[in-house]
Amino acid sequence: MKKAKDFTSWRSWHFWRDLVIYFVVFSLIGHGIEIVITGGLWLITGDGPTYGIFDNLLEPYSIYGSAVVIFILFATFLPRNFLRTRNVLPIFILTGLACAVLEYACGAFMVWRFGQNPYWDYHDQPFNLQGQICLRNTLFFGLIATVFILWLYPRLEKILHKLSSARLDILMIFLVVAFVILSVK
Numbered sequence: 001m002k003k004a005k006d007f008t009s010w011r012s013w014h015f016w017r018d019l020v021i022y023f024v025v026f027s028l029i030g031h032g033i034e035i036v037i038t039g040g041l042w043l044i045t046g047d048g049p050t051y052g053i054f055d056n057l058l059e060p061y062s063i064y065g066s067a068v069v070i071f072i073l074f075a076t077f078l079p080r081n082f083l084r085t086r087n088v089l090p091i092f093i094l095t096g097l098a099c100a101v102l103e104y105a106c107g108a109f110m111v112w113r114f115g116q117n118p119y120w121d122y123h124d125q126p127f128n129l130q131g132q133i134c135l136r137n138t139l140f141f142g143l144i145a146t147v148f149i150l151w152l153y154p155r156l157e158k159i160l161h162k163l164s165s166a167r168l169d170i171l172m173i174f175l176v177v178a179f180v181i182l183s184v185k
Helices: 013-045 062-077 080-084 088-114 135-160 165-183
Strands: none
Touching (some): 062 088, 088 135
16 A cells, blocks of 8 residues: 655655745735735825835735744644644744744844835834834734634645645746746846
8 A cells, every 4th residue: 555645744845845835825925915904004094105015016025925934834843732722822922922033033134234124114003122023913913823823724734735746846836936036126
């Protein structure tokens, strides 16, 4: 009898290929969500974005893909019984902290490298840290991450693994090429 492929082990090619697929797809989806939110706020408040979010509508925003990869790694290395019991509060706290660290590191890097962070500034928000992160967004990102880990990711895995390994390899190559093309300005 032929042994089934292990798609859940972090040591397998399939795991890393799937991470690349999730990274690219959620980098694109993240920019789309940002466009909807920013565009909606712009329509409501009349205050447009100070950065070129509408310049290239298909530009991938790597921070969203990176966050999803962190969530998947987080879910992979959590004990299975921890996820099965749906310990929402600890997952929420840990993912919120992970999101805050990622957002702060990205913002601090941009300030260090370019002298400013043109994408976000939370100085006017309560409970902010150097304008790079704020409590409101940390709580929101923690909620999104918790929903992703406990609900969305398991369902996406089932859908993804209905495809053959060869098709997923081709999909990954296509997405990486598209990501590179869309990222070049």
